[in-house]
Amino acid sequence: MFKLTGKKAVVTGGGSGIGKAISIVFARQGAEVHIIELQKDAAAQTLTEIEAEGGRAYSHTCDVSKQGQVKEVFEAIGALDILINNAGIAHVGNLEKTSEEDMDRIYQVNVKGAYNCLQAAVAGMKQNGSGAILNLASIASHVGIPDRFAYTMSKGAIHAMTMSVAKDYLGANIRCNSVSPARVHTPFVDGFIAKNYPGKEEEMFEKLSKTQPIGRMAKPEEVAALALFLCSDEAGFITGCDYPIDGGFIRLNN
Known part of the structure; x- marks a missing residue:
């Protein structure tokens, strides 16, 4: 079960953390993995680990906030089956401690970056006649988290974009879901x-x-396991959903 043989997957921010774990498990399950990463050395390390297991992976240096760069990379990759929108940055601060520069920086990477990749990926998925998209949201899109104003804004946008894409591309056989990890x-x-x-x-x-x-x-590998399921054919009846992977944070913190 949960094989990705013959699938082409793009993972943004695949050089470390959750993105790295997803890249490794997807390659292990047979996918051809394309890592989009700003940090060349980090991407190279992920590739080394994948190749050591006999997997296929490629890295592409790209700033996801730059639409021109994103389009160029996706055109080089070609039609794809899976997109993992994982790249993101954080900011600590409430409303009053969030400067205009802070807000713009978070928006450019976390929101516009996801938009850029979604737009580029959907075109390729339509060529294939199907696709699976998974966006990394956060528990911050569900509950109040202290001192995370800009970050919460960005992950709320991810949650909303997930629902919109899922609705608009039902007819194209493109599924779109999100996961909301806690720490x-x-x-x-x-x-x-x-x-x-x-x-x-x-x-x-x-x-x-x-x-x-x-x-x-959570362990990054636990998030990767959920991502694998949601992007596999076994999850073909699931779209427009968000899955908290939070150790009970949202429901049991009372």
Whole structure:
């Protein structure tokens, strides 16, 4: 089950964290994986791991916020079957602590970047006569998260775009869903804690882990497993849905 043999998949931000985990498991299941990544070294490391397992993968250096670059890369890739819109950045701050520059930066990458890739991917999927899109939203698109104004805005947009694309492309046999992770233990999280809480890394890691009722952060591989299912033929009856993968955060934090 959940084989992707013969499928061509694009994963944005596939050089690290969730995107890397998705790229590896998709290649393991038979997909030809195309990683769109701004960091060349990170993409190269993911390719090395995939190729070591006998998988097929390619990297494309691209800033997803630049529509011209995105179109050029997708044209080079050709018609595809799967898009994972994972690339994104974060910002800490409430409304008053979010500058215009902060807002623009988050919008350009998280919202416009996803839009650019969606638009480019749909054209190729229509050529194939089908497609599966998975957007990375967040628990922040469902509940209030302190000091995450701009980030929450961007992930709310991802959630809304997912519903719109799912509705508009039913007739083209293109499915579109999203997942909403809670905190996932990635190198980004470790870097964030080290930068913002120097000397208190262990304490803050424990505190952030316990905000999930299940008592820990997710593993990137757990998000990748859900992504694999939603992009496989076995999920062919699922579209226009968001799947929290949150250790009970949304429903059980009471």
